[in-house]
Amino acid sequence: MRVPTMLAGVLVLLMSMVADVLAAADVRSVRLWRAPDNTRLVFDLTGPVKHNMFTLTAPERLVIDVQGAQMTTPLEQLSFDNTPITALRSAQRSANELRMVIDLGAAVSAKSFSLPPNQQYGHRLVVDLYDKGAAPPVPATQATAPAQPVLTLPPVTSAKRDVLIAIDAGHGGEDPGALGPKGLKEKDVVLAISKELQRLINAEKGYKAQLVRTGDYFIPLRKRTEIARKMGADLFISIHADAAPRTAAFGASVFALSDRGATSETARWLADSENRSDLIGGDGGVSLDDKNPMLAGVLLDLSMTATLSSSLDVGQKVLGHMGRITSLHKKRVEQAGFMVLKSPDIPSILVETGFITNPAEASKLQSKRHQQALASSIHSGVRQFFQQSPPPGTYLAWLRDSKQSTQLAQIAQGPRTHVVSAGENLLKISQQYGVSLASLRSANRLRGDTIKVGQTLSIPATTLAIQP
Template sequence: MMGFGMRFRAVVAVVGMLLTALAVDAVAQTKVSSVRLWRAPDNTRLVFDLTGPVQHSVFTLTAPDRLVIDINGASLGAPLTAATANTPITAIRSAQRTPTDLRVVIDLKKAVTPKSFTLTPNAQYGNRLVVDLFDNPADAAPPPPPPTKVATVPAVPVTPTEPALKLPPMPSGKRDIIVVIDAGHGGEDPGASGSRGQREKDVVLSIARELQRQVNGMKGFRAELTRTGDYFIPLRGRTEIARKKGADLFVSIHADAAPSKAAFGASVFALSDRGATSETARWLADSENRSDLIGGAGNVSLDDKDRMLAGVLLDLSMTASLTSSLNVGQKVLSNIGRVTPLHKRRVEQAGFMVLKSPDIPSILVETGFISNANEASKLTSSSHQQALARSISSGVRQFFQQNPPPGTYIAWLRDSGKIAQGPRDHRVNPGETLAMIAVRYQVSPASLRSANNLKSDDLKIGQTLTIPGNDVVVKQ
């Protein structure tokens, strides 16, 4: 039996060595096939495309500044080349330390702070190793100045019956309403794609830039973008940017795809009640978030409150933001419905991460289905992008004319009697006629018929009419 036991152990050892050799060989089969690079305002992202999973580590060296990336269980599948202009990178070098370990050296112009992580395959990419190089605060370029407001762009289309009105100068101490516009996706995340290669990240950035231009053309408003180019921003990072910019409203622009290429129409989303509840819990559990100022709760700091009171304050803030989100969302949706078909005629609610801001009203606008050939063609058209942007800006303007934040120019206009109430709804009561309703709201019957596409003055009890409003009334 002793001889058999020794022989058995010898066989086990040989099998173990073979399995180990096979495992090493299998690990070594992972290839680093390419590297992609994007520059953002405060960081540079490198994405290494892999044929399989790997382990990795990173460390920095000085004199000169370098970043070393050791990728264990991989070999080089192709030369690593990328355009490094306008980045802190001067060169990318690589060498095989062992048959199964690859070292990549990033030569740098200046020191950076690295952060790295791996990603599993998705519908568009395989395994990836992501390395972010964050600029040091002293090296970060100052933010660009706000875009110059375009005085020649009217806030609303001017028709022969609506003469252009001259706004009074902005009084000192009255701030602009700040709208932060988020172009979805970006960088290595192209979003959905069309049949002719249209990419969601490109379409929505064009719409966002046009929307920014139009909002900046409205006196008393200022628009900021979360991203100004083709680079990636994490979902929570987008709302953090909005908060740092002091946003009164956050608008995220998308152009989705659907399994059915026949799906069409625009949609507007706000946060779901369930998403609001879970987000309130997350904020309470996060010690850093607890100490943030929650604007919707009257700038009350949460760090000195007990858990129950903090929960009530956060819940009130989230409820107020959600109510405003649904309100502005419906106005935007109604305006979009005038320029493109709607997928749903009411504001939908979902748990989108970019909508989970307890202190900022937030909406997500799906401008259409890029997977639909007809809509993809329209979405890449500058004229349709302008129309979409105009409809969104009109809805935003209407909401804030009715709900201006205190201390803003628009609030001053309203309180000074220089701004009339914007478009609103009226439910027809028994005995009311079109003429009576026109007199009540001080509008003409013709404008009522036009706003509601009425071919006659006949009304039905319970019918909802849109009452047009003069956006600005300047007293002489």
């Protein structure tokens, strides 16, 4: 009699497990985000569900049947301004089937997918509505073969074009990024810094900055670099705010891509956190392994060598200027496998402005004054880089070449004379004519640097090497 009793117990246990699986999941909240070319609806669930989606016309509407779900949140509070949605309604078709209907005012291209729980959310059903003419991206899992890298050249522009800088504010929409004390969200802090950086760059002749993300909405990591490439960007800057398991961690960092992986445990942890964002966005399948088939061709391309060199150069200059206004986590540019840095033809850096999980740094990051100081320091580093290495065909390159032509013309003039005026010294005169102090002393048989007002000096034709 003992065996049947045990079997009965197992049967009860199995029936209980089946009942749990079939138990209805609640739709506990609905969130809506508007991006420039699409609208995203996120249904937060208490458990996993299966769903089916189809469209109806006359009038246009999208129907979603969800198996094993019940609506437990009101839908009236949603605002559909500036979206193709005119209404969202639901009805319980049966105890085990929920029907949701999205009424549309314009034709859209729709995509839906389920997401498992992560660090910030539980189970979710995501519906993306792409405006007419904006095709939805193909998820990596649907690709029939590894994509071959294609290097797209920036659009041909007229002479003296502006240097174009793409500024990417990390995270956004349903992905808040790292969370600080009192509900502070990384996505809000970095967007504010990015907008201030854009303002500073656009105020200077010869430069133009564009935001990759202009508002509070999500953009997949791979698409961020695609947007920068379509802009024809000369530089890609991704702005973030660190998080760490230890609240004591502090300081700003600058990262460039490493084709061999992270250079420290901290860099590897950060890279894992940032790249995991695409799982939140729904593209999934993002690997931190730089030998990922879809990226291997890009990483092996010879152009990456020059791009990475420029990335390290501009990164070090930005880091140097940031160190003047805030503490640094590391005094050198680190390298890690951040997805947003994997552009073979655009120098790219990721700037971590501080640790939002550190209460003291979070307080500073929330301050508008500190945000402006951070933006100013990044701007100074970028400006220094492009003054030394302006892209061909830009106003900055023309300006540099014009200065060099002027110096060469002065050399061609041969020996000249200069009458010393009040307030001048030998160093200032040598700089004015682009000659060395030694050659200026030798040409005038001076034993030191003492000169008198009214004294006539011979300016030698030999100059210092011209710096680009």
